[in-house]
Amino acid sequence: MTNTASKPLFDTVAFIGMGLIGSSLARRILRDGLAKKVTCAVRSEATRDRVLELGIANEAYCDIKSAVVDADLIMICAPVGANETIGAQLAGVLKKGAIVSDVGSVKQAVIRDIAPHLDEGVSFVPGHPLAGTEHSGPDAGFPELFEGRWCILTPVPGESEKATALVQALWEACGMKVECMDADHHDRILGITSHLPHLIAYTIVGTATDLEDALRQEVIKFSASGFRDFTRIAASDPTMWRDVFLNNREAVLEVLGRFQEDLMALQRAIRWGEGDKLFELFSRTREIRRGIVDAGQYFTNFSAEGEDRHSDETGKKKPD
Amino acid sequence: MTNTASKPLFDTVAFIGMGLIGSSLARRILRDGLAKKVTCAVRSEATRDRVLELGIANEAYCDIKSAVVDADLIMICAPVGANETIGAQLAGVLKKGAIVSDVGSVKQAVIRDIAPHLDEGVSFVPGHPLAGTEHSGPDAGFPELFEGRWCILTPVPGESEKATALVQALWEACGMKVECMDADHHDRILGITSHLPHLIAYTIVGTATDLEDALRQEVIKFSASGFRDFTRIAASDPTMWRDVFLNNREAVLEVLGRFQEDLMALQRAIRWGEGDKLFELFSRTREIRRGIVDAGQYFTNFSAEGEDRHSDETGKKKPD
CATH class of the missing domain: 3.40.50.720 (NAD(P)-binding Rossmann-like Domain)
Incomplete structure (x- = not known):
């Protein structure tokens, strides 16, 4: 267009x-x-x-x-x-x-x-x-x-x-x-869809950055899909994102608190070998992805992130 | 080829x-x-x-x-x-x-x-x-x-x-x-580059799934780049990933512990308005991305994730 x-x-x-x-x-x-x-x-x-x-x-x-x-x-x-x-x-x-x-x-x-x-x-x-x-x-x-x-x-x-x-x-x-x-509604939604994911990506890439040198080199070498996605997000402009977190503090801390609780529960399930709990969550999260694909948010974006440009558009079971 | x-x-x-x-x-x-x-x-x-x-x-x-x-x-x-x-x-x-x-x-x-x-x-x-x-x-x-x-x-x-x-x-x-x-070295590296990122992605998408219905619908509608990337990762096969976490328990729990500490430190920096700490981390994480791009891991993959197929290959400052 x-x-x-x-x-x-x-x-x-x-x-x-x-x-x-x-x-x-x-x-x-x-x-x-x-x-x-x-x-x-x-x-x-x-x-x-x-x-x-x-x-x-x-x-x-x-x-x-x-x-x-x-x-x-x-x-x-x-x-x-x-x-x-x-x-x-x-x-x-x-x-x-x-x-x-x-x-x-x-x-x-x-x-x-x-x-x-x-x-x-x-x-x-x-x-x-x-x-x-x-x-x-x-x-x-x-x-x-x-x-x-x-x-x-x-x-x-x-x-x-x-x-x-x-x-x-x-x-x-x-x-x-x-x-x-409303502005406060915007800040709450974006706290979940954008600010928290960026904070998490920055954290996980930071955790990897702090590894001993030899291991870090191998992490870079063998960076698999999950981690590589995170490094892209964590390469975003530092000044912009510092200001976002300082200026959307309440909404970010609120959703971060929920995230921490959920992560603790998952950590506990791994430690105690509770496979059913893991399976239940991993199945539920597939559904929200379908919601996003159905909502068309996924199809119409061809200029922002590369993954959007070429994936799923044909409806075929192709990787993205 | x-x-x-x-x-x-x-x-x-x-x-x-x-x-x-x-x-x-x-x-x-x-x-x-x-x-x-x-x-x-x-x-x-x-x-x-x-x-x-x-x-x-x-x-x-x-x-x-x-x-x-x-x-x-x-x-x-x-x-x-x-x-x-x-x-x-x-x-x-x-x-x-x-x-x-x-x-x-x-x-x-x-x-x-x-x-x-x-x-x-x-x-x-x-x-x-x-x-x-x-x-x-x-x-x-x-x-x-x-x-x-x-x-x-x-x-x-x-x-x-x-x-x-x-x-x-x-x-x-x-x-x-x-x-x-060695197998134990493999498990440690993959714990960082693949298993932890998947666990985090599952968690954050799970946190969003638990939101009240109206808010969740808007999160789906306005899902911005960070969150959308996570939903793709969190749409992976539940059985496979349950088994991964149950079978690489030690390595995952170890790196998850480090991640939790780092996230707590960041949470505290946001709460106390410590912009310098945020900026310092957000700048450091850019470097590991450069390492990945330099290592060529980013260039050679044209068939697995879509983001790899079309980004940065020309060296131009184009989005991916």
Whole structure:
């Protein structure tokens, strides 16, 4: 599916941060003419030069004000830990009628850190495109990243519906399915589907990293499918994920507590040789996989993770 | 790479069990003429009929004796929990000079359960091809499953070197790289690279399964990359994995203990907002991924997991 929009949704879209997500969205906007102009603010001169070299923004700056002052849409694509500093720099500089949105993996903390800084007449539409790879930086982006995936918006009650509709239209033009929900509900769901799995993957790869040298080398050499999958997840951007865990603390600790209990029960079953308990759990977990395949989440994603691109699509019993 | 062997390595290869691994090896042997005849023993008449329908064995039986009595190589491809029963049925029925091998994911327990039953003049070469998918059964197999992957053999001291060389030649003809090591060393490495990741994946998917219904539906709907990867792992064959955990208990409990400690430390860092500790771990884990990519384990596998087929091969910063 290609989206060649008949007319731009925005005059100027300003990006704050040009990592994997920001640079993918900027590429898509420019490719499909979804805005007349793309500007961006990045932290280093090297990144600014690289962004211009890649041609993924019309203008690039090392300060936020220059990038956002004329923008109709300001898209914050920085680690969520930077939001308070970013928010403070938006106060008093945005056009009346401008929309601020973001792509952060947590939503309650983003609202807490950004909303208080925004002037009267500026709309705020927090968002989270559920798309990504383990790569980061402006070179890692590509315009098809969002195709077929979900984007969750968590509009603040009382905010402009028109602003929400425009942000929704932008993500839909990128090929996403959009759904709105409360920020706390988002944080709880993502705590389970994304944050806990990343925490576990980081932990298990860390455990392997701490092995004595010879054994670690063999673990790398013979890394079987399970572990190799985990290393991919655990290669994700450290700053982004540090900020996620610090900013979704309650939801992560809650689900982590459940996970620990369940793991202890399994550990005990192994120690006592309780094969029936193991078999029962291992059978139950197959069903949730079927749910995911049936829900189609598995079929429609051909640009984010490789495993999605080529598996099960034919319905044949082929490996993925 | 296709292997069209100039002459068969064996006259008759008998399979005990025709699941994913057995049926993949049988397909490969028949496709490339690696043996003159393939026989098999399976547990149910339905499976026996299916195997013959698929044409992946020349003869199929519901009893072990009929399948193995004339075989030069007996390849045990059953869940490791069945080994003691299978071993007892091999006593006194095999040809002199026959070789018994297997594909089990644990090796010390296999040696414990099989070796005592084998007659004088029969060689035993325990093996473990590191290949698989989450699918199971005779329909799930395909002849390229082993291509480019490692196979570990754990020959018992004093056994025939000629038998080991023949089994090695078979796996190499299937496209595998073969390495020999002690059984206890194998079990420790696989405890880390395969058994622990599977246990964790089963646990986290189980934790999600136990959520209240509405939340679980949304977890399925919005399953992000981390969780979706885990559900694939947790869809693996329940009987096989139950037997793995019961038969590699010590190694699994040891590495699980380390993992639990590390997870507790991370949980504490989140609770106390210790961002530096999180960042430090998340940076370190990136390195082991690079090790795996550098080791080439990541590049050479194009038939087992889909993520391997299309990622990083070009060296470009593309998602996988």
